[in-house]
Amino acid sequence: MPKFLTSINAISWYFLFPVIFIHFFVVAFPSILSLLLCLTDWNGFGRINYVGLENFQELFRDRVFKKAVKHNIIWTVMFLTIPVIVALIIAYLLTGIKRGQLFYRLVYFFPYILASIVNCLIWRYIFHPRHGLGGWFENQGIDFLAKSPFAMKETALYAVAWVDMWHFWGFLVIIYLTGMYQVDDSLYEAADIEGATKFQKFRYITLPMIRPIFVLSLIIIIIWSVPTFDYVYILTMGGPAYSSEVVANHLYSQAFQRMNVGYASTIGVMMFFYVGIIVGFFAILRRMGWEV
Amino acid sequence: MMNKILKIFLTFILTAFFATSTFAATKVVWWMESSADTDPTVQEMMCDAFNAEQDEVELECVFKEDINDTIRPALLSGSGPDMFDTPGASYIKIYQDAGLVKSMQEYADQYGWQDKLLGWAYNSGVFDGELYSIPKNYETMIYFYNKTLFEENGWSTPNTLEEVESLAAKIKAKGMNVYAYGSAGWQPTHEHLVGNYFNTYAGPENVYKALIGEKKWTDPEFVEAIELLRKHMVDEGYWSGDLETYYSLDWDDFNNEFATRGSAMLMIGTWGFNVTATNFGESSDDWDWNPLPILNSQAGSAPNYQLATGGTMSINASSKNADGAAKVIDWILSDKARALKVTGSLGYGAWLLPLKYTDADFDPNIDPRQKRFLTEFAEASDSGNYGYTTWTFYPNDPGVHIWKDMEVVWAGDITPLEFMEESQRLWDQARADDALVPVGKR
Structure with missing residues (x-):
């Protein structure tokens, strides 16, 4: 048998082959197919007609798509700020707790291990106008949360994001905490000798030292925000009046409710390019010497 | 001696094999929209009852969540069950365009389904002059x-x-x-x-x-x-x-x-x-x-x-047992009293087949308010109102x-x-x- 077939490199490829094979047929091939479908008017069943760039022209006229893109941007900004800040603070405070830290870790991480449907039902019940907090306040004679924030177009997007953030931030706490534990204690000891405050230690030691893991968390948030779907679908289905519609939800509606599979593929391709741009941006930063 | 025993054994096995394949009932698989409340009743009063009444066709009912999402890939791959449910006529139109659903016109003519169904309900399944679906519920x-x-x-x-x-x-x-x-x-x-x-x-x-x-x-x-x-x-x-x-x-x-x-x-x-x-x-x-x-x-x-029709039943274009599937459908449509008994067990909220019911078909214990609906609706829809x-x-x-x-x-x-x-x-x-x-x- 030729030597190159039994080399370490070749053996690595043998082990990778099943995964690559599955990935090609389950992910890569459908993705390539989707690239082609976006140039058609396919309804998912019958004839496939080539329509050129018509779907793209339609996409830029589509008011719901524009709204959904705006909502995805708001969503991303919210996730890049609120859970990140809260998780950083809590993780840092947790590093100072010697006893009972595991309990807090469990409590904060618990929503993350719950299925999205469970999280959504909990919060739908809490905000229910009859049985939830609104009903309880009403019985006390207080007009607060009388209407579910999921049902008001002014608040629906933020309410859904709140539930998703409630589920997500515990995950950030755990990865930040892991990063913080990797910081050399001698740096803090030196800072203590110099009389640094807790905030100064956080600002000048912790934050710079966990930068790779912190930036990774931001990349994850940005990329995961693009296909966000489940919480929106379960809680509001993008309503009321598209006030919480996000791009993935619009894609689903076009593909499986309106049976415009070609058009839905166009939306998918736009999402793909958007993620590509983000990944490319961070790749450029890395090339420029950023610790990303 | 050993050879003789072996011969007898093989003869027995081969006889059993050919007898089974020659006289076995045609198997028809039907994917139905699942509903936890109604599935056991449908299984018992439709599927099991059908199998108990005859031995030509063996019906297997498979209850599926979100039937439309499940049936779509099955039909597209050229496989799937012999019969399937859809949420409504608009889906049938798409399947028909794609050649995934079988025309039931020859069976409709053979069994006289047009005479059994309410006119509007029969027409709701006719595409390009041929019958492709029958409402399961109205x-x-x-x-x-x-x-x-x-x-x-x-x-x-x-x-x-x-x-x-x-x-x-x-x-x-x-x-x-x-x-x-x-x-x-x-x-x-x-x-x-x-x-x-x-x-x-x-x-x-x-x-x-x-x-x-x-x-x-x-x-x-x-x-x-x-x-x-x-x-x-x-x-x-x-x-x-x-x-x-x-x-x-x-x-x-x-x-x-x-x-x-x-x-x-x-x-x-x-x-x-x-x-x-x-x-x-x-x-x-x-x-x-x-x-x-x-x-x-x-x-x-x-x-x-x-x-309104709430769900339809059709035959898969690639079914090899379409004749058996048609027999299943005809059995369902042929006995109005039985149909009313099934839907009555389900509170008239499911499997209310759009048949031409008469007073004689109703159970004497039916809620008069429910009966009033069934008769008034039939009269109004028959008179074009x-x-x-x-x-x-x-x-x-x-x-x-x-x-x-x-x-x-x-x-x-x-x-x-x-x-x-x-x-x-x-x-x-x-x-x-x-x-x-x-x-x-x-």
Whole structure:
């Protein structure tokens, strides 16, 4: 048998082959197919007609798509700020707790291990106008949360994001905490000798030292925000009046409710390019010497 | 000796094998929409009963969640069951275009299905002159009311717009909501209301003309119907008090609200019979139902019943046992008393086959209110006094638009006219794409 077939490199490829094979047929091939479908008017069943760039022209006229893109941007900004800040603070405070830290870790991480449907039902019940907090306040004679924030177009997007953030931030706490534990204690000891405050230690030691893991968390948030779907679908289905519609939800509606599979593929391709741009941006930063 | 034993053994095995394959019943697999409440009854009273009555065809019923998502890849791959359910005729149209569903015309002619089914129900499955689907269930929109409450307050059931609005004011003055309803968990609930207003304000004749393209959806009667619905929903808060609460209540919530005097009426499909009877069974109040009031004189003088099919059954184009599947369908359609017994066991909310029932077919213990619906509906639809639901007669894209964008009208982001202009655009597109579903001639 030729030597190159039994080399370490070749053996690595043998082990990778099943995964690559599955990935090609389950992910890569459908993705390539989707690239082609976006140039058609396919309804998912019958004839496939080539329509050129018509779907793209339609996409830029589509008011719901524009709204959904705006909502995805708001969503991303919210996730890049609120859970990140809260998780950083809590993780840092947790590093100072010697006893009972595991309990807090469990409590904060618990929503993350719950299925999205469970999280959504909990919060739908809490905000229910009859049985939830609104009903309880009403019985006390207080007009607060009388209407579910999921049902008001002014608040629906933020309410859904709140539930998703409630589920997500515990995950950030755990990865930040892991990063913080990797910081050399001698740096803090030196800072203590110099009389640094807790905030100064956080600002000048912790934050710079966990930068790779912190930036990774931001990349994850940005990329995961693009296909966000489940919480929106379960809680509001993008309503009321598209006030919480996000791009993935619009894609689903076009593909499986309106049976415009070609058009839905166009939306998918736009999402793909958007993620590509983000990944490319961070790749450029890395090339420029950023610790990303 | 050993050879002899071996020969006898092999002869026995081969005989058993050929006997089994020669005389085995044809197996027909049917994928049905699953519902935890009804599956055991359907299995027992339809599938098991069919297998027990004959030995030519062995029927295997497989209950599937979200049947449309499940059946689609199966059909596209050229496999799948012999028979399958779909949510409605608009899906059949797509399958038929793609050659995934078998024409049942030869079976319909052979077994005389047209004579067994109500005319409109048979026509709803006819595409390009051939039968492709048969409704498993029919339904219409009505309203239930708390009879005891109405009697206590001396209220009369409304028949006109003026009477509806006058009654609504009296109900609200008592601190109750006019109608119980909500869309949490099922956003397409909105289309029930849109269909009600189209048929009782613009009228079935105008809806029919718009469906077949003789009229525009932007004509004043449709725009006014949407404006009236907007007024009743947003300004008056007829449904569960206000728009936001309507968006927040689910099936259990609003049914409970109706049964506990939170609301005086419940405008819903006839699938509500079962739950209404159950909920009121635990209350000292009594209930009854009426057809929807006519909100405008152009909608006619007599109440109309909107036609709707709740699910269809069809044969897979790639089925190798289509003849067996047709026998299953014929067995189902052939015995009206049995069909009524099955749907009666399910509270008449499922498997209400659109057959030509007569008085003799009914169980003497049937709830008279339920019987009144079945007979009045048959009479009204037979005499042409019927309307059209959006979920049976609309193609996909315009159908989704109705319930998705109605929220935009309620939010005040677009006007009723803009809503109907978009509707017309989508209908024009569907017509150009040959995506319309059949509408029988009035």
